[in-house]
Amino acid sequence: MHNDWVRGTCPCCGGDQVIHRVIGMPTAEAHETAPAWVDWAGCTGLGPDRSCEECAHTWWAEDVGAAEEDGDRGEGDDEAPGELAPLRVVGAVLVRDQQILTARRAPSRSSAGLWEFPGGKIEPGESPQQALVRELREELGIEVEVGWLIGRGEADLGDRVLHLDCYWARPIAARPTSSTDHDRLEWVDRGALREREWAGPDVPIVERIVAGAAPQFRER
Incomplete structure (x- = not known):
């Protein structure tokens, strides 16, 4: 499910205390090898998939x-709307x-x-x-x-x-x-x-x- 975990930094304060919330069911291997800063939200998980423990900012990874x-x-470019x-x-x-x-x-x-x-x-x-x-x-x-x-x-x-x-x-x-x-x-x-x-x-x-x-x- 995830081969290489990259924690990243907060787009608000620049801190490195980022929590990843993974929505969906992980494989057993992914669950066992995930870093401590990964939160498995499961299939019912809602809300942004990233948060910062330093400043409490939340965001979607795809939005940054x-x-x-x-x-x-x-x-703009010449592509269709x-x-x-x-x-x-x-x-x-x-x-x-x-x-x-x-x-x-x-x-x-x-x-x-x-x-x-x-x-x-x-x-x-x-x-x-x-x-x-x-x-x-x-x-x-x-x-x-x-x-x-x-x-x-x-x-x-x-x-x-x-x-x-x-x-x-x-x-x-x-x-x-x-x-x-x-x-x-x-x-x-x-x-x-x-x-x-x-x-x-x-x-x-x-x-x-x-x-x-x-x-x-x-x-x-």
């Missing part, structure tokens, strides 16, 4: 990870001295002129947090510490749905001064976020932040 098809953020998996991307809400970094899409990019939180697509084999570290290194030329998940924004691309998961983050050393995807980077106070015209998927994240969501990071 790389997109099955290539595509840039905000752009309903045939493509969600395009999964991550964004960083970078914080510094009570201010938040906002980025304006460059004229050469889709959604030009709209503001967003920097980030990009999750590649195969990456956790959301790993993808965000890589994307910010490539896009902004910085190293960051990734914090907890803030929430998810979505957009209908016509033939595909985009899922944007945004995380708190903070620069480890140097602060970004330029971007490969944006023509303007600005640090603003929380209340000034409403004054910008945001890309659709980022709007729910902005609303949560303006409503008072506080930065969260794992204890060192």
Whole structure:
């Protein structure tokens, strides 16, 4: 039933105390060889198949990870509706001295002129947090510490749905001064976020932040 168990990390807090809930009846071999962090829910098991003992977050494993098809953020493919998996991307809400970094899409990019939180697509084999570290290194030329998940924004691309998961983050050393995807980077106070015209998927994240969501990071 399961040859190689991989525990993985929590897509919310980044912790490694993940519990797998397996729905269905296991073979005797699978039951005997399963790690202690596997919970056999049986045929009547309901609810998400993953949970985190550290932050109590729950999720479905199939709802986290790389997109099955290539595509840039905000752009769809030519497949028929309903045939493509969600395009999964991550964004960083970078914080510094009570201010938040906002980025304006460059004229050469889709959604030009709209503001967003920097980030990009999750590649195969990456956790959301790993993808965000890589994307910010490539896009902004910085190293960051990734914090907890803030929430998810979505957009209908016509033939595909985009899922944007945004995380708190903070620069480890140097602060970004330029971007490969944006023509303007600005640090603003929380209340000034409403004054910008945001890309659709980022709007729910902005609303949560303006409503008072506080930065969260794992204890060192």
